[in-house]
Amino acid sequence: MATMKDVARIAQVSTSTVSHVFNQTRFVSEDIAKRVNNAAQELNYAPSALARSLKMKCTKTLGMLVTTSTNPFFGEVLKGVERRCYEKGYNLILCNTEGDSERMKASINTLLQKRVDGLMLMCSTLEGEEIEIFSRYPELPIVVMDWGPMAYASDKIQDNSYKGGYLATQYLIDRGHKEIGCVTGPLHRNQAISRFNGFKQALTDNHIAINQDWIAEGNFECDGGFNAYQTFKRRSLAQGSSLPTALFACNDMMAMGLINAASQDGLHIPNDISVIGYDDIQLAKYITPSLTTIHQPKHQLGKTAVDTLLARLNEPKSPQQIVQLEPTLVARHSVKVI
CATH class of the missing domain: 3.40.50.2300 (Response regulator)
Structure with a gap:
């Protein structure tokens, strides 16, 4: 299996230069970047996501905790979340609680063990709960979405x-x-x-x-x-x-x-x-x-949650936001005029 040293040898550059090309941590000329990428392609070399995340302290992965329900509302919101994660180059780990407090706590532990960069909570199970586990990770960015614990101190996206x-x-x-x-x-x-x-x-x-x-x-x-x-x-x-x-x-x-x-x-x-x-x-x-x-605006709710979480990652000390999405009426055929 090819290593970074093999890529550096073929591209005739240092291993640190190869690292800068893959992680985009420093400017590298277009010619050198092309040599490194060609060498990686020739060797069928893929950078280790784990090694990169340990070095950069970033996994490019977001977690989402959601209440399981037969209500398609959640699926439509999730579609917006997944689409926006894809557009921004992030992976998404989804955990369903099924209304079970023990499963909820296990899911939170799982997401934290996966070293997610931030969390989105759309979990009504957490309403009124003491979220003690989060107090052990005060630096973890969290966005609470509609159907989440709105009393929790974090960025919030909610419906009016x-x-x-x-x-x-x-x-x-x-x-x-x-x-x-x-x-x-x-x-x-x-x-x-x-x-x-x-x-x-x-x-x-x-x-x-x-x-x-x-x-x-x-x-x-x-x-x-x-x-x-x-x-x-x-x-x-x-x-x-x-x-x-x-x-x-x-x-x-x-x-x-x-x-x-x-x-x-x-x-x-x-x-x-x-x-x-x-x-x-x-x-x-x-x-x-x-x-x-x-x-x-369910798709907008999902998109805004991701954007707000990424903004928090970029500016962790900025003031907490409350984003309120406005509802509108859709008239169809289930109401008659008297």
Whole structure:
């Protein structure tokens, strides 16, 4: 197997010059660089990534910790992360926690052992957790993404969930709806609370009373929306009252579960009940009826997380950033005008 010394001998340069060519640590003339690269190609020599990383204290590898979910939202964000890593010449190591705290801690240890240059956290398991392990690595750059532990002191990329919840509710009101319910996410999570607060504020601003019978806490999964519909139906039957004319589901997965439950019950969307979701996952425009929803810039979220982490690597002493991405409304066919 060829070594750096072999490349230096054939190129008629020193081994330090060969190192500078491969690591780009010093200016080397175009002629010498060409001789070194030709010699390496002739010998089928590939520089050791491990040796380079030890010398430069940089592995060109980023780690990402993500909550596993059936929600395609995460995959769409991850696509943006992977694309940006590729564009910037970085490798990505992805670890799924599957909502398991022990697996989460093991994954963090694995990423640190792999000497990643920085970490991206998109792991709701970490919300409210004492992240003790990171205190042992104070120099490790960390970016917390939406669905991560927003209380953690680091650079943050987040969705303006409050604005998104307000936009969704105001859209229903503008279409004549006054009997409006909400399927929230788990209310110990930042996104769920913010979207629900936006919902309540829009009702308050339009002088519409909040009916607690039309509020149900979900889990950001399809069954959360399905079960929420059953809850609304039980309450209406018990009290001899009607269902709301419109529902805001705080993500698209719950909106789809809700539509499925209502359809099984013989209701037509949107003629009998209107539904608006949140996230604008790719599936949203292909269900029947296509889902009116709040668009999150998911690819941009992934790209911005990588760019923010690389900026932190370049300027470790710069002030911490909070980057807020703005949601927009996508009108389709699941909401009717009253």
